Amino acid sequence: MVSEPTQPSGEFVPDSVLDELKQAFGSGQETAGGTETEQSDSSVVDPERAGTAVNPYDPTTELADLSLDVPRQARATIVIGGTDDLPDALYLDDEQLAAVVPRADPRPASGHDAGHDAGHDAGARNTIVIGDELDSSGVFDAVAVPSRSMDPRVRARRIAVKRAQGRRRLIWVALGVGVLLAIVAVLAVFASSLFSVKNVEVQGTVYTDQAQLQAVIDSMVGEPVLLVDTARAERALEAISWVEVAVVRRQFPDSVFVDIRERQPLATFQGSDGRYRVIDREGRVLDVIEGQPVHYMLLTGPAPDTEVGGFAGLPFAAAAQMVSALPGEIRSITRTASVDAATGDLGLVLQGDVEVRLGGYDQLDSKLARLLKLVRDGLEGIVRLDVSTDDVSVTKG
Numbered sequence: 001m002v003s004e005p006t007q008p009s010g011e012f013v014p015d016s017v018l019d020e021l022k023q024a025f026g027s028g029q030e031t032a033g034g035t036e037t038e039q040s041d042s043s044v045v046d047p048e049r050a051g052t053a054v055n056p057y058d059p060t061t062e063l064a065d066l067s068l069d070v071p072r073q074a075r076a077t078i079v080i081g082g083t084d085d086l087p088d089a090l091y092l093d094d095e096q097l098a099a100v101v102p103r104a105d106p107r108p109a110s111g112h113d114a115g116h117d118a119g120h121d122a123g124a125r126n127t128i129v130i131g132d133e134l135d136s137s138g139v140f141d142a143v144a145v146p147s148r149s150m151d152p153r154v155r156a157r158r159i160a161v162k163r164a165q166g167r168r169r170l171i172w173v174a175l176g177v178g179v180l181l182a183i184v185a186v187l188a189v190f191a192s193s194l195f196s197v198k199n200v201e202v203q204g205t206v207y208t209d210q211a212q213l214q215a216v217i218d219s220m221v222g223e224p225v226l227l228v229d230t231a232r233a234e235r236a237l238e239a240i241s242w243v244e245v246a247v248v249r250r251q252f253p254d255s256v257f258v259d260i261r262e263r264q265p266l267a268t269f270q271g272s273d274g275r276y277r278v279i280d281r282e283g284r285v286l287d288v289i290e291g292q293p294v295h296y297m298l299l300t301g302p303a304p305d306t307e308v309g310g311f312a313g314l315p316f317a318a319a320a321q322m323v324s325a326l327p328g329e330i331r332s333i334t335r336t337a338s339v340d341a342a343t344g345d346l347g348l349v350l351q352g353d354v355e356v357r358l359g360g361y362d363q364l365d366s367k368l369a370r371l372l373k374l375v376r377d378g379l380e381g382i383v384r385l386d387v388s389t390d391d392v393s394v395t396k397g
Contacts, residue, residue: 190226195253197223204260207286208242217258225250233258241286241309266320267337268296269312271305281324283317285310297323300349301339315344318361322346325364327372354379359388 189195200217216236220228230248237246237260245261263280270276270292278287278296285306292298299319306312319339326334330348338347346364348356348371358367370387374394386393 187226190252191224193224195225197221197225197228197254197256199255200258201255202258202260204262205242206262207265208240208260208262212240213237220256225252225254225256228256239309241284244280264324265296267299267316267323268293269299269301269303269316269339271303273305275305277303277306277312279312279316279320281317281320283312283314283320285312297334298336299339300336302341303339304341313341315339315341315346315361318344319346322358322361322364322368325368327368329375330368330372333375350375350379352379354382355384357384357386357388 197220200220202213202217205213216233219236220233228248228250230250233248233256234246237243237248237258242262243260244263247259249257249259251257263282263284263286265278265286266280268276268278275288275290276292277285278289278293279285285308288308299316303316304312311317316339319337323331323337330350333351334348335351336349338349340346344360346358346361348358350356356371358364358371367387370390370392371385374382374385374387374392381396382394383397384393384395386395
């Protein structure tokens with residue numbers, strides 16, 4: 001009587017898994033992914049060849065059924081190889097192989113099995129090799145599964161490299177901190193009272209109000225030279241009516257240099273309050289004085305009572321620009337210039353009480369050129385000229 005077969009150790013593989021392995025590796029044909037199957041798993045029986053599949057682990061299965069209906073096969077090797085973009089090879093240990101590859105029949109061989117080659121021993125297993133590089137014959141070199149442990153020398157070398165990297169990072173951090181501390185120390189010294197402003201040098205002032213200028217200078221004296229707010233000082237200086245541009249620079253160790261460019265006075269007009277305003281080409285009132293200044297062209301006509309630092313308006317700015325553009329031959333014989341704040345018309349009064357109408361403040365160069373030609377031709381007997389257009393009008397008295 002044949003004894004019951006002993007259940008093999010390890011996890012039992014369901015028939016569905018065996019069927020999937022058969023379908024994947026049992027055809028022996030090359031797949032699209034470069035897969036070649038040399039021989040199907042010995043534990044899978046083709047239903048078309050053997051009729052009904054026999055479960056070797058079923059206690060009711062007879063030994064004769066296994067030995068006669070299921071021919072024993074040689075040790076199978078399944079190779080998956082080729083050049084593709086798949087991940088690197090994955091090595092399986094015995095436990096992982098046992099989960100997907102069924103072991104051979106562990107029962108003692110019968111007389112029929114004894115006739116097989118000794119190489120078909122009961123403990124034979126299928127081998128699955130996954131590789132990327134195979135020769136044309138399918139032969140491959142055995143690759144040993146790397147050990148889970150690391151060589152002590154390799155581990156020691158890695159530790160030494162990491163320590164060296166840590167030391168280098170520490171050195172760079174220390175150098176950076178040292179440089180930063182040095183910069184902070186230098187800035188702290190320059191920002192201390194040892195380098196406070198003691199001298200302020202100013203150049204370029206003629207008409208600038210000295211009281212306002214001294215107030216700005218006093219705000220900088222005593223401040224650490226590195227902390228002097230030059231931008232604020234420049235704004236304060238340019239707020240003075242006569243100052244057009246101011247540049248303030250630090251001079252170590254204890255000085256500040258101030259360079260001022262004053263506005264150019266061009267004309268003056270009398271306000272309704274009887275006082276005279278001096279203006280530049282922008283119409284800014286530079287000064288307000290009681291008497292008429294003799295060095296500037298007098299503008300006649302209704303005028304506002306603009307205070308120092310204010311702007312008289314566009315018609316007065318245009319009149320000042322006209323005065324600055326007068327050719328020398330015309331300026332030398334001009335007594336006054338007139339401004340109509342309502343219409344913006346400009347005019348001149350020349351020697352001999354000759355009135356000149358220029359019209360608006362556009363195209364002043366062309367108008368002055370026409371007037372210059374008439375002046376050179378002579379103004380004898382002329383009392384009025386209109387050069388506001390190309391059609392010059394001359395009125396004689």
